[in-house]
Amino acid sequence: MTTLLADTCRSLDKVDYRILRLLDRLLTQYEYVPAEIIERRTKIPSKALAKRLDKMHKLKVIARSPAPRLGYRLTYLGLDCLAIRTLVDRNVITHLGPQIGMGKESEIYLAKNAEDKVVALKLYKIGRVSFQKVVRVRDYLTDEVNWLIRSKVAAEREYKALLDLRKYTKYVPEAFGWNRHAVVTEFINGVELYRYREANDPLSILRKILEVIRVAYNDVGIVHGDLSEYNVIVDVEAGEIPYIIDWPQYVYRDDPRAQELLRRDTLYVIKFFKRRYGVELDVDQALRYVKGETDEI
Numbered sequence: 001m002t003t004l005l006a007d008t009c010r011s012l013d014k015v016d017y018r019i020l021r022l023l024d025r026l027l028t029q030y031e032y033v034p035a036e037i038i039e040r041r042t043k044i045p046s047k048a049l050a051k052r053l054d055k056m057h058k059l060k061v062i063a064r065s066p067a068p069r070l071g072y073r074l075t076y077l078g079l080d081c082l083a084i085r086t087l088v089d090r091n092v093i094t095h096l097g098p099q100i101g102m103g104k105e106s107e108i109y110l111a112k113n114a115e116d117k118v119v120a121l122k123l124y125k126i127g128r129v130s131f132q133k134v135v136r137v138r139d140y141l142t143d144e145v146n147w148l149i150r151s152k153v154a155a156e157r158e159y160k161a162l163l164d165l166r167k168y169t170k171y172v173p174e175a176f177g178w179n180r181h182a183v184v185t186e187f188i189n190g191v192e193l194y195r196y197r198e199a200n201d202p203l204s205i206l207r208k209i210l211e212v213i214r215v216a217y218n219d220v221g222i223v224h225g226d227l228s229e230y231n232v233i234v235d236v237e238a239g240e241i242p243y244i245i246d247w248p249q250y251v252y253r254d255d256p257r258a259q260e261l262l263r264r265d266t267l268y269v270i271k272f273f274k275r276r277y278g279v280e281l282d283v284d285q286a287l288r289y290v291k292g293e294t295d296e297i
């Protein structure tokens with residue numbers, strides 16, 4: 001199986017990757033890295049360099065500055081290739097498969113790891129489909145560069161949250177690695193909760209989700225903050241096991257918004273199960289449960 005992404009990454013050679021890595025290192029310092037800086041830092045003769053930059057520009061892994069001052073910056077596609085190259089070099093993944101999902105802020109691909117296990121590769125794409133003005137990480141940089149930086153932050157947060165969570169619950173995907181704006185996790189062979197209509201034991205699924213909210217809050221010290229039927233995948237074949245995904249926006253327990261978000265996350269899932277399956281669960285009791293004030297729900 002080959003994709004535009006895989007083909008693009010494959011058509012770059014070692015020297016191209018060196019240039020991309022330099023642009024990545026200088027990401028926070030320039031809107032566009034001036035061509036003469038690239039030349040000086042890579043020591044590639046200017047004619048050969050211009051040819052390479054031309055080729056990479058055509059492949060859309062870099063963007064060119066508007067005239068008059070010639071400069072370049074990474075695009076999301078360039079960052080994708082860098083992250084994938086690094087994950088392959090580190091043996092986190094060995095093959096890139098087809099794209100299987102597209103979120104508001106990410107693209108999800110299948111991949112394989114060294115044990116030939118199918119894994120999910122999430123590439124953050126913050127800002128790509130959102131027309132909202134983002135809060136800038138660095139004021140002097142373009143929106144595009146700020147989005148790349150924010151995507152890297154999101155990937156690191158998600159990876160670290162999943163690592164911590166897995167110490168206490170198996171109802172989140174196992175995390176295998178992370179680089180730049182990419183996270184590699186266990187692939188959940190299931191169906192999103194909002195698309196699943198024929199649960200045999202909805203109450204048991206709901207209880208497991210509440211258990212995750214509870215250990216996240218009490219053991220890890222975080223609140224998901226965007227929990228709903230869209231961020232739960234149910235592995236039906238394994239016996240309706242839910243997995244809570246999509247953690248980058250979590251807040252710490254002592255954050256001023258934590259209590260409100262904890263309540264909202266809990267309420268959303270309870271309401272969903274009531275609406276779809278008529279499951280009746282006392283909200284206040286559930287809130288005491290997720291806060292660790294009682295063991296009963």
Ligand SMILES: Nc1ncnc2c1ncn2[C@@H]1O[C@H](COP(=O)(O)OP(=O)(O)OP(=O)(O)O)[C@@H](O)[C@H]1O
Binds near residue numbers: 102104107185
């Ligand atoms: N580990 C996984 N295993 C299987 N499918 C996954 C996995 N992670 C994500 N997906 C699929 O990709 C979709 C988007 O994933 P996710 O919610 O993490 O991204 P997102 O960009 O934050 O999405 P959104 O903004 O729409 O919530 C999921 O709804 C799911 O269908």
Ligand SMILES: [Mg+2]
Binds near residue numbers: 103230231246
């Ligand atoms: Mg999501």
